[in-house]
Amino acid sequence: MSERVSDTPDARIPEGPIESKWSRHKRESKLINPTNRRKYEVIVVGSGLAGGSAAATLSELGYRVKCFCYQDSPRRAHSIAAQGGTNAAKNYQNDGDSVYRLFYDTVKGGDFRSREANVYRLAEVSANIIDQCVAQGVPFAREYGGLLDNRSFGGAQVKRTFYARGQTGQQLLLGAYQALQKEIAAGGVEMFPRTEMLDLVVVDGHAKGIVVRDMVSGEISSHAADCVILATGGYGNAFFLSTNAKGCNVMAAYRAHKRGAYFANPCYTQIHPTCIPVSGDYQSKLTLMSESLRNDGRIWVPKNKGDVGKPAAQIPEGDRDYYLERKYPSFGNLAPRDIASRSAKEACDDGRGVGPGGLGVYLDFADAIGRLGKDTISARYGNLFQMYEKITGEDPYTQPMRIYPAVHYTMGGLWVDYNLMSNVPGLHVLGEANFSDHGANRLGASALMQGLADGYFVIPATLPNYLADQKPGSVAADAPEFKAAEDEARERVAKLLGVGGTRSVDSFHRELGLLVWDKCGMARNDAGLKEALEKIPEIRESFWKEVRVPGSGEQLNQELEKAGRVADFIDFAELLCRDALHREESCGGHFREEYQFTEDDPEVSSGYTNEGEAKRRDDDYAYVAAWEHGAGGEPVLHKEWLEFEDVKLATRSYK
Amino acid sequence: MNLTLKVWRQGGPNHKGKIETYPAEDIPEEASFLEMLDIVNERIITDGGEPIAFDHDCREGICGACSLTINGVPHGRESAITTCQLHMRKFRDGDTIWVEPFRARAFPVLRDLVVDRSAFDRIIEAGGYISARTGSAVDANATPVPKADADEAFEAAACIGCGACVAACKNASAMLFVSAKVKHLGNFPQGQPEAKRRVLAMVRQMDEEGFGNCTNQYECEAVCPKEITAEFIADLNRGYAKASLEETLG
Incomplete structure (x- = not known):
């Protein structure tokens, strides 16, 4: 058994019984008075359920928000494609649901690899989400009596999923989008569509801005703010073929990682x-x-x-x-x-x-x-x-x-504390982009819930804990750190355009995806992961020698956009496989063939579970693996040991 | 299958565009239309050319990004689908296919087949929402909504904002788009307080953006990938007439 010493920053989990942690935290959180809020500028990258709802809500509160998305309109963020529904512990069906049960199902569904306090909070605010969305006019399915209808999703024995036919994500996103447009009209949000984040700017250890590329004109520019919120989704497209939209990418999160943010549990991918x-x-x-x-x-x-x-x-x-x-x-x-x-x-x-x-x-x-x-x-x-x-x-x-x-979905993401702030002060991460609440496996209808919980209810309450200690407008975009980051971004664009090879970006993306799917997909093993870790650097080397990116940087150039994203996917895939190799256990979506139940295990002979089910090793691996981008690019592992006080660690069984 | 493509190429917003011809050879009939373009682009890139730019993202018919006019029809001739949901099995070996952007004065071309549809965002900005400040909502079941009203609201809310309705209309009218949002929000009790303001502001913004008027051609309804009905336009006209009369009378 390893010594259980966490060496990640303090996760700031509030004291007290789990039921009162969130209300206590809100009570003890700092406040910024309405007049002072408008002095603070907040950057939100991403306009999906998490980013859109955060940008709209922060603007309503009085902060000045700049919101960025790569799509031509915030309404097209990939949250729109979610089909089935969103969970909420409303117990409208009177079938025994409660906040505790949603919490318990989510922790168990995540194979006991999530942070209890965060999950409990998620279950708690789930009910507010439904109220909020109905008030905005989200057309959820209703019964003939005019009340809301529910259905069941995987891993639950109650009906707690609210839905709008097979287009729940679309309807929830349009709700958030319309709230965002309302705030744009009110002057609280400045929106930058068709704009891609190329880098995070860190000044004196704090996240104070970003470098972006205007995808129509090609202009590269800097934006400074008092803090940065990333809500940029998951990294499923590292596998090339996925259910993600074609544009979904890891660039913003990976750039932040290279600037110091820990990347947690990248091997937790949902198939x-x-x-x-x-x-x-x-x-x-x-x-x-x-x-x-x-x-x-x-x-x-x-x-x-x-x-x-x-x-x-x-x-x-x-x-x-x-x-x-x-x-x-x-x-x-x-x-x-x-x-x-x-x-x-x-x-x-x-x-x-x-x-x-x-x-x-x-x-x-x-x-x-x-x-x-x-x-x-x-x-x-x-x-x-x-x-x-x-x-x-x-x-x-x-x-x-x-x-x-x-x-389909990635549970891993940037490490965040209870305030949803990463280890880089000022950098907050919401939705699928953080490592969040789903442990090693996300239950159905929980992604929409988490994105909206983070954006509508959590970040508005926790952001002042950071901002209140900051002097508003203390850093401007003419600071040398911005100039340096911009220069690096320009050099990278020039480098991509200048390789002058003959192979398309897609051909490399496909090659990478096939390899990662084969060696780090539904089943993983030591030999396969080591093979992937040998081959990925070869793919990187040939990418930077043989890729052909036509056109110039000063125009709408879709090949250039893809090239930047694929270059980061190649680097990121190495971290993904490295994490999968280090985690010598099976849990949730991370299935290591070496660790599964066999007929010799008492859990199998007693009939509690089946042969071939995932076998966790809690004594050695009940921690969040938070990777630091070390000097020279070598990943350094930090551990946040998970404490289970309200749910008993048990072998998961759905028999 | 082997096809010939006639594709609109335009270097930038202020460049002159023209149709160019490309062979599309050995295309599997299971491929989607956009995958066919991927294959053609892959060959253009390896042959040293510049690939055809087109908008796309989810590739499953919900984000509304893809926007091609195929053989003169926005999203092609199959009904109730977006461009990304069109599959090559619907074409015949040897076909010549014309591929153009969604054309409208309010949708300027940015490059090749990519157009700027931000006018739609500005219309929503003008009033396409219910002002419900986060945290101020009452319990979701406090106000029952008749199922028929909610279902009809959903039919209207299914709009993906692709702009095919505009591209299909000889007047480049955005009335179907605007009417769908007005219908969606107006069908709920919580949408009532802002109903008059909404219809006036959205219609005025639509006019300002340079969209034309509706002359009952029903092309919009015919190409809408979500089968939104033009009956909503009649509702919009009634709502607008009533609101502007009340505005005039004070």
């Missing part, structure tokens, strides 16, 4: 079980089929390998293996994502996968259509069925969907 399978090497992205489909769809593969080529309809009921229902009778098809994904992989590795290449399982609605009728199913999932049909040319009303796991 979502229900995505449309890959169909060819031309493919540019993968499409998610919402987890909500598992409320009514049943997942199966043929019992016999000999049946895999047959049409689904010709395989009789008795010859089908509804493997989630078989292995996890209490949760069935609503087993959490990490578990459902690994089970699909197991079935396919066993030679029982369906469709081209044998990399697919069925998600079958025949029973639900028989029980509820086609109209009901269409009302619940119509747009998802249509999306599936458009992509595959197959009709899911008459034949089962084929699905396979794909990279």
Whole structure:
């Protein structure tokens, strides 16, 4: 057993019982009076659920906000693509839900690798989010009585998910976007669309601004502020193929990491079980089929390998293996994502996968259509069925969907304390970009909840703890640190344009993604990770020798944008694999083949869990791995040991 | 499959543009339209040229970034989809395909197929919201909303702000876009206090941005990837007439 000594900065978790930590913290937090707030300038990078809601709310409070996004409009941030819903401990269904249960489910769902106090706060403010969104006019699904409807998501035994058909992310984002536009009109927010952050500027150890590139004119400029908030999403596109939007990237977070911010748990990546399978090497992205489909769809593969080529309809009921229902009778098809994904992989590795290449399982609605009728199913999932049909040319009303796991979300991110501030004073990180509340696996309908919790309710309360000690406007964009960062950014652009090779940026991104997926995807092992760590530097070397970035820096240049992002993905992928190699245990989305339950374990022989399930090693690894970008680029590990006072550390079982 | 592309190329906002021809060879029919363009661009890059610029992001029909006019129709001829959801199996081997930006005076071209649609953001800024300061909301179930009203609001709220409605309209009118937002917010009790102000401000901003008027051509409805109905335009006109009359009368 290792000595449990944390060497990350103080996480500032408030004292006292978990139920009162957040109210106590708010009570004890600093305040800035309304007249003084307008003297402070706040930079928000990213305009999704976390960034958009933070920018709007901080402006309402009176701060002067500058908000940046790479999209042509803040309304297009990738939160918009979230389908299924957002959790809240409202207990409107009277089915026994509570703040504690949402907290417990989230900690357990994250395989006991998250910080209890943060998760409890998340569960607490979840209810306020629904109130806020309804007040903004978010058209959640309603029952005939006019009250809000709920459905179930994975890893929960209650119905606490609020939804707007299969477009919940879109509707919540439009709510935040409209609040943001309201504040732009009121003069509190200055918006910079089609603007990409190229670097973080740190002055006297504090984050005081950013360097950006105007993606239309190519102009590189600096913006100074009293603090910087990053809400720039996840790094799933390190794998090239993912459910992320094409533009999603790790650049802002990685640049901040290079300027001193710790990157926590990069190996915690979520592979979502229900995505449309890959169909060819031309493919540019993968499409998610919402987890909500598992409320009514049943997942199966043929019992016999000999049946895999047959049409689904010709395989009789008795010859089908509804493997989630078989292995996890209490949760069935609503087993959490990490578990459902690994089970699909197991079935396919066993030679029982369906469709081209044998990399697919069925998600079958025949029973639900028989029980509820086609109209009901269409009302619940119509747009998802249509999306599936458009992509595959197959009709899911008459034949089962084929699905396979794909990279979807990243639980890792920049390390933050309870105030959502990183170890670099002044740099705050919200939403998917922080390492946050989901531990080693995020439960469905929790990403929207976290993004909005951070932006609407947490950062407005915690930001004054930093700002109150700062003299407003103390640093201006003509400080030498800005000039130096700008020069570096210009040099990097020139370097990318000047390589003069013959290979496209995409070809390198694909090569990197395939490698990372293969060696650091759903299952990882020591040899594979070491191989990846040898190959990534080779990819980097050929990238900087052979890439061709056409055009100039003084124009709209999409290849240049991609090149900057891919260069950072290459560097970042090394950290991702390094973290996966160091964590010699399996937990949540991080499955190390060397650490799984076998028939010799008492937990298996007693029937508590199954052979092949993830085996944690709490004595040695119940910590947050926070990586520092050390001198010479060598990553230095810092540990934040996790204390579990309100949830008992236990082997996760969904049987 | 093998195709010929006729693509609008334009170096920058103030450059003159023209149609150029590109072969698109060995395209898998499972590929999406944008993946076909990726393949063509990959070849242009390795051959030493400058790739075709186009907006795209989520590639699953929800972000509203992709904006191509394909064979004269915004998002192509298939109904109820965005450009990124169009697949090559809908074309035939040997086809010639014309690819142009969404054209409208209020959507200036930035480069090739990329246009500036920030006018839509400014219309929302003018009044496309409900002012609900964070933290001031009452319990979400305090005000029941009839399911039919909520469902209709959702139909309108499904707008992705892509601008196909404008590009399809011979008047480059943004009435479908504006009416969808007015309908969405106006269908909720919490949208009522600002309803009159909203409709007046949004319509005036729309006019100021240089969008044309509606002359009931219904092209907008036909190309809308989210099948938003032009009936909302009739509601918008009624709401606007009523609000401006009340404004005049005081």
